[in-house]
Amino acid sequence: YIPGQTLTMSTAIPSFDGKKIAIGYSLQGAEVDVIKVMDVNSKKMLADSIYPSAGLMGWTFDNKSLLYMWIRSADNKDPLSRLSPKTKLHLLGSKQENDIDLFSNGSYPDLNIDPSVYPYAFISKDAPRYLFAGLGTVQPEIVSYYAPMQEPGAGKIPWKQLSTAADKLVRSFVVINSDVYAITHNNAKNYKLVSTNLAAPSWANATVIAAEKADQTLEYFSYSKDYLVIVHSDGINNHLSKYNLKTKVTTVVKLPNTGTIDVSCVDTKTNNCTVGITSWNSPYTEYNFDAATDVFTPGSLNKPANYPAAYKDLEVKEVLVKGHDGAMIPLSIIHKKGLKLDGSNTCLLDGYGAYGSSSTPYFSVLENALAVKGTVIAIPHIRGGSEKGEEWYKAG
Numbered sequence: 001y002i003p004g005q006t007l008t009m010s011t012a013i014p015s016f017d018g019k020k021i022a023i024g025y026s027l028q029g030a031e032v033d034v035i036k037v038m039d040v041n042s043k044k045m046l047a048d049s050i051y052p053s054a055g056l057m058g059w060t061f062d063n064k065s066l067l068y069m070w071i072r073s074a075d076n077k078d079p080l081s082r083l084s085p086k087t088k089l090h091l092l093g094s095k096q097e098n099d100i101d102l103f104s105n106g107s108y109p110d111l112n113i114d115p116s117v118y119p120y121a122f123i124s125k126d127a128p129r130y131l132f133a134g135l136g137t138v139q140p141e142i143v144s145y146y147a148p149m150q151e152p153g154a155g156k157i158p159w160k161q162l163s164t165a166a167d168k169l170v171r172s173f174v175v176i177n178s179d180v181y182a183i184t185h186n187n188a189k190n191y192k193l194v195s196t197n198l199a200a201p202s203w204a205n206a207t208v209i210a211a212e213k214a215d216q217t218l219e220y221f222s223y224s225k226d227y228l229v230i231v232h233s234d235g236i237n238n239h240l241s242k243y244n245l246k247t248k249v250t251t252v253v254k255l256p257n258t259g260t261i262d263v264s265c266v267d268t269k270t271n272n273c274t275v276g277i278t279s280w281n282s283p284y285t286e287y288n289f290d291a292a293t294d295v296f297t298p299g300s301l302n303k304p305a306n307y308p309a310a311y312k313d314l315e316v317k318e319v320l321v322k323g324h325d326g327a328m329i330p331l332s333i334i335h336k337k338g339l340k341l342d343g344s345n346t347c348l349l350d351g352y353g354a355y356g357s358s359s360t361p362y363f364s365v366l367e368n369a370l371a372v373k374g375t376v377i378a379i380p381h382i383r384g385g386s387e388k389g390e391e392w393y394k395a396g
Helices: 309-313 365-371 390-394
Strands: 007-014 020-027 033-039 044-059 065-070 086-091 100-103 118-122 130-136 144-148 160-163 169-176 179-184 192-197 207-210 217-223 227-233 238-244 250-253 260-265 272-279 282-290 295-298 314-322 328-336 347-349 376-380
Touching (some): 007 044, 033 065, 044 086, 044 118, 065 118, 100 118, 100 130, 144 169, 169 217, 179 217, 207 238, 217 260, 227 260, 238 260, 309 314, 365 376
Antiparallel strands (some): 007 020, 020 033, 033 044, 044 065, 065 086, 118 130, 130 144, 144 160, 169 179, 179 192, 192 207, 217 227, 227 238, 238 250, 272 282, 314 328, 328 376
């Protein structure tokens, strides 16, 4: 809190031991972070203050240092302010000017990192023997690197290429011990889940974990102690399956409701996960999910909101509309039950098609407040999103 100032918190990341929290915030909507550290027990801020930064990335395992994105200047009007950014390592209690450059085009010119991209680095508790890095751009394909874990300041990091844009990895990848799992659209317009190993990574010879489906796109996956929990979409609704890391068998998981699902697993020590489900006319509802038994129970953290009875009278129609070139474009229509769709009603058309961002079903408080009053809400799933796979995205 700073008297007379408007602050926006962008990040809050606890240390691995839970004794400190690193907090990133910006002043007056500047989109340039100040990073401070709070001691959990005393609720007091430490003397460290990192500025300017384009974001906080996390802690080291010893809870003594932070990884963050260094930028040249806080002046957003300066065209050079964000050129050649760096992932730096800050040791608590030290001066910012002594922070170590972990990953950038300045410290590793042989990697030919373009000055306009954000070179980020991170560590993972599920692969503690390695450092990881990547290039943040608007390009969906992941360019990434890895190296053996080493002490800060121990010399140049021997970065090796983990993936190039030609490997066509998208959305995310995870590393469990030395096994790498990733989504790719290489010879799979609806995406597939593949795996390789850090001992000798080869995406050209990767093991297929979840093959491409003809009628569904692979959206994302999470993971627990014994399973990869995989989410597909038929263009509107999500579907859940799980891959047993020991038996290599995939099974379908029956959901308590249909709609868009948000899956996250607590850690790799248990099979406890959280599944949130929402749809155009159903509020977000959270469940505890045991990946080992497929049992769903009411969520223990977030209870579903109660809306007036009128919201239960909303219904949804999923139709196809012929585009100017004959392509059939999915259209979601939300309206009051019994309302005649004869062209005489007020209609709100809400669509977006870019960056592969899909318009998935969710309960919009703002738009449904109009729908209960008689407005028709229409959401076209236009090309540019990835509701119908990689080709649908690229066609936009």
